[in-house]
Amino acid sequence: MTEQQVAIVTGGSRGIGRATALKLAAAGTAVVVGYAGGAAEATKVVEEITAAGGRAIAAGADVGDEKAVAAMFDLAEKTYGGVDVIVNSAGIMPLVNIADLDIEVLDRIYHTNIRGTFIVLREAARRLRDGGSIVTVSTSQVGLRFPSYGPYVASKSATEAVTLILARELRGRNITVNCVAPGPTATELFLNGKDQETIDHLAKLPPLERLAQAGDIADIIGFLAGPEGHWVNGQVVRANGGII
Template sequence: MTESSTRVAVVTGGSRGIGREAVSRLAADGMAVVVGYSANKDQAEEAVAAVTAGGGRAVAVQADVADENAVAAMFDTAEIRFGGVDVVAHAAGKMVLEPLVDFDLSVLDDLHRTNIRGTFVVAQQAARRLRTGGALIMLSTSMVKHAMPTYGPYAASKGAVDALTLILARELRGRDVTVNAVSPGPTATDLFFEGRDQATIERLAAQAPLERLGTPADIAAVVAFLAGAEGRWVNGQVIRANGGVV
């Protein structure tokens, strides 16, 4: 595949968790990848090294997703290094779980800055820059539907992601660009395990009929499907990849 024909992906939150797995999967599918990260430089560089060791091309770029100038520069890097942008997988996000009655509003502002403003900023650049045949895939959460206690602020921020996904897909009419969200259930990432005891982990794993946690690879497979040629007829959807959790 020549430089000009290589598809190019920008993956935010690409240094760990679902984002890291998406980097690996999209690179394995032949894409050049921009690994966006906020603070985990070493892990982002490890992701790049893994891609290049497998014969692929990747570069790590630090960007606060809520900073429009930093995000624009990340997309600039994709265009300068690899020739354009065909796929954006927006996996960057924060999760804080506490009852609403006790929730610190400064923490709420920080959560929404990343999960709502950050999603808007990344989606705005994607809408401006994705080439014909492109795909924007945003990461949401099945907790928007499940309404579990302590998830209120986080689920509210991801509800905004769902709404933006549905509307932007329709705003891009005529562009041949798809916009979808992937909505994982409990998934075995560092973010999921943080602050949870073993009993809670086992209870959440048992919710799905498959009786296990999802894996980052499970979610990255859905991202890859939506990013590829076989997913072109899926547009304006929120896909719950949660093992059957109702």
């Protein structure tokens, strides 16, 4: 009998992270639903997974806190015996023109999106079982570069750069490291602060003429995290309906 795969999904309480946790659980993976501030939402995800016959637990951890991230991995190992898949979906997206940037906002972006990515990836590189998969989440804004996205794009450019580097550093362990870069996706993170006119405009940008749903992105992450996608390694997949 094949040992059950175990996944940690950071930012798993809502949006793309939530959809990914549900997707992996439906495929038979035991899931640790990581969250920072959404304890109630994370609990609901766990309840949905267990009600469908899956295995899941919630783990509170600020990804920018190395002790909290280590404790999340400890919990996964104690509960399920090890970790095979890491999906780092945690992120924040304040939008501001560079001339108006409050450096404290930049520091918050750095804490979660860059420092947090490195902490999660470092722990994954040290503790992931051989044959596993790591998936980070970026943004297609790295290519589009709209005004007001400067600090966010800078942080996600770092995520993309480190993806190939880590894939190369893990040579010999049969671990894949890939990045998914969504375009406009109908999540709370994306919709927050945008008026309907802006949302409608962004929805028309892809040739497919709609916003992505969180499940569209989760399907791609699930593919990269599973055996069918294991020959894809060190890549950035721009999941944006054809904008770029």
